[in-house]
Amino acid sequence: xxxxxxxxxxxxxxxxxxxxxxxxxxxxxxxxxxxxxxxxxxxxxxxxxxxxxxxxxxxxxxxxxxxxxxxxxxxxxxxxxxxxxxxxxxxxxxxxxxxxxxxxxxxxxxxxxxxxxxxxxxxxxxxxxxxxxxxxxxxxxxxxxxxxxxxxxxxxxxxxxxxxxxxxxxxxxxxxxxxxxxxxxxxxxxxxxxxxxxxxxxxxxxxxxxxxxxxxxxxxxxxxxxxxxxxxxxxxxxx
Amino acid sequence: xxxxxxxxxxxxxxxxxxxxxxxxxxxxxxxxxxxxxxxxxxxxxxxxxxxxxxxxxxxxxxxxxxxxxxxxxxxxxxxxxxxxxxxxxxxxxxxxxxxxxxxxxxxxxxxxxxxxxxxxxxxxxxxx
Amino acid sequence: xxxxxxxxxxxxxxxxxxxxxxxxxxxxxxxxxxxxxxxxxxxxxxxxxxxxxxxxxxxxxxxxxxxxxxxxxxxxxxxxxxxxxxxxxxxxxxxxx
Numbered sequence: 001x002x003x004x005x006x007x008x009x010x011x012x013x014x015x016x017x018x019x020x021x022x023x024x025x026x027x028x029x030x031x032x033x034x035x036x037x038x039x040x041x042x043x044x045x046x047x048x049x050x051x052x053x054x055x056x057x058x059x060x061x062x063x064x065x066x067x068x069x070x071x072x073x074x075x076x077x078x079x080x081x082x083x084x085x086x087x088x089x090x091x092x093x094x095x096x097x098x099x100x101x102x103x104x105x106x107x108x109x110x111x112x113x114x115x116x117x118x119x120x121x122x123x124x125x126x127x128x129x130x131x132x133x134x135x136x137x138x139x140x141x142x143x144x145x146x147x148x149x150x151x152x153x154x155x156x157x158x159x160x161x162x163x164x165x166x167x168x169x170x171x172x173x174x175x176x177x178x179x180x181x182x183x184x185x186x187x188x189x190x191x192x193x194x195x196x197x198x199x200x201x202x203x204x205x206x207x208x209x210x211x212x213x214x215x216x217x218x219x220x221x222x223x224x225x226x227x228x229x230x231x232x233x234x235x236x237x238x239x
Numbered sequence: 240x241x242x243x244x245x246x247x248x249x250x251x252x253x254x255x256x257x258x259x260x261x262x263x264x265x266x267x268x269x270x271x272x273x274x275x276x277x278x279x280x281x282x283x284x285x286x287x288x289x290x291x292x293x294x295x296x297x298x299x300x301x302x303x304x305x306x307x308x309x310x311x312x313x314x315x316x317x318x319x320x321x322x323x324x325x326x327x328x329x330x331x332x333x334x335x336x337x338x339x340x341x342x343x344x345x346x347x348x349x350x351x352x353x354x355x356x357x358x359x360x361x362x363x364x365x366x367x
Numbered sequence: 368x369x370x371x372x373x374x375x376x377x378x379x380x381x382x383x384x385x386x387x388x389x390x391x392x393x394x395x396x397x398x399x400x401x402x403x404x405x406x407x408x409x410x411x412x413x414x415x416x417x418x419x420x421x422x423x424x425x426x427x428x429x430x431x432x433x434x435x436x437x438x439x440x441x442x443x444x445x446x447x448x449x450x451x452x453x454x455x456x457x458x459x460x461x462x463x464x
Binding site for chain 1: 246249250253254258261262265266269270291294295297298299301303304305306307311319320322323324326327330331334335338339341342345346348349
């Protein structure tokens with residue numbers, strides 16, 4: 001009986017979605033003429049190069065035009081990381097030990113991880129520094145750096161990153177983000193307004209405060225995701 | 240081939256896979272009894288919704304919304320770049336979906352540690 | 368044109384088959400790897416629809432990090448979906464005695 005109801009619910013949801021999205025033609029342009037700026041997307045496409053000198057429009061939207069949402073997202077990620085650590089907290093009892101990783105991995109993985117790990121860090125740093133010129137940005141670079149740390153965690157049995165360093169990096173990066181916004185307030189404009197001068201297109205130093213914010217976000221996301229992995233891999237269990 | 244029929248086939252392929260992902264994830268959340276399987280279903284619903292967003296923002300013949308010198312000429316001539324606003328929304332949504340999955344899985348671990356089972360039909364005691 | 372149709376239908380078939388496999392399979396480790404395959408094909412979809420930022424983000428977060436936190440959860444809970452629970456008293460009753 002319950003199965004019948006669930007199948008009926010699925011059919012109704014599927015029918016409503018299919019009916020709605022069959023009226024939205026795939027690939028049809030709804031932005032209008034870009035020069036006329038009738039829609040939000042057309043406005044962003046038209047004004048990114050002239051007013052901001054940033055090549056990546058999605059970066060300009062995420063950091064500059066909708067920068068407050070990015071502040072909220074960074075806060076949500078911070079809450080998720082600290083919530084995870086506090087849910088899994090357990091006072092160490094007698095007779096408990098780390099059983100997550102029992103022995104070292106093979107010789108191939110150990111040597112390979114030690115060679116590749118600096119290259120992954122440099123790749124992650126490149127991705128979040130050049131976020132306003134190429135596809136990339138703070139979140140992508142932070143996730144790449146966290147994957148590099150995950151490789152080292154998997155290869156060596158007792159590889160530890162000290163929690164103090166991660167906490168300090170994360171806190172300083174978060175304070176930097178908010179202080180860039182307050183700098184906009186102090187300079188007489190709105191919160192998170194672009195107050196540095198914008199350079200020329202396709203330069204590394206261009207776009208005002210956009211590279212600064214994305215570098216802070218990159219460090220913060222990398223420290224948070226590494227902290228999440230460290231918490232999950234190292235909490236004590238009683239088996 | 241007739242362009243309208245071709246467009247119809249491609250749109251059924253993309254929209255169909257997105258709506259199919261949402262329905263399969265919804266089935267897993269509603270029917271399954273093991274907590275980890277429910278969280279897998281949540282993650283599949285996330286994937287379907289993100290695909291639906293980007294599919295709505297796609298413009299036929301458009302290119303990626305990144306400017307180079309040639310890109311500026313294209314926009315000046317009125318040809319399209321793909322709509323950049325849904326991409327910014329989905330960027331945020333992917334990261335937040337990962338955060339939600341991480342907290343949900345930590346709750347699953349904590350529940351297993353307490354009740355020694357992860358199936359919701361075997362957890363009988365209502366109080367901690 | 369024919370190539371486009373074949374490619375799009377192949378992607379749709381792979382993603383739906385992986386989703387059905389992830390839901391139906393009783394061994395949870397295989398289901399988690401199927402979720403990783405969903406993220407991979409999703410990243411290809413994003414790249415085809417001219418969204419390189421989103422494809423990078425989905426590839427970096429969905430494939431590596433989501434799979435590893437699922438595997439750590441499976442390590443700390445049960446491996447199979449149809450497990451039989453071990454009858455044991457919950458911890459809190461021992462502490463209050």
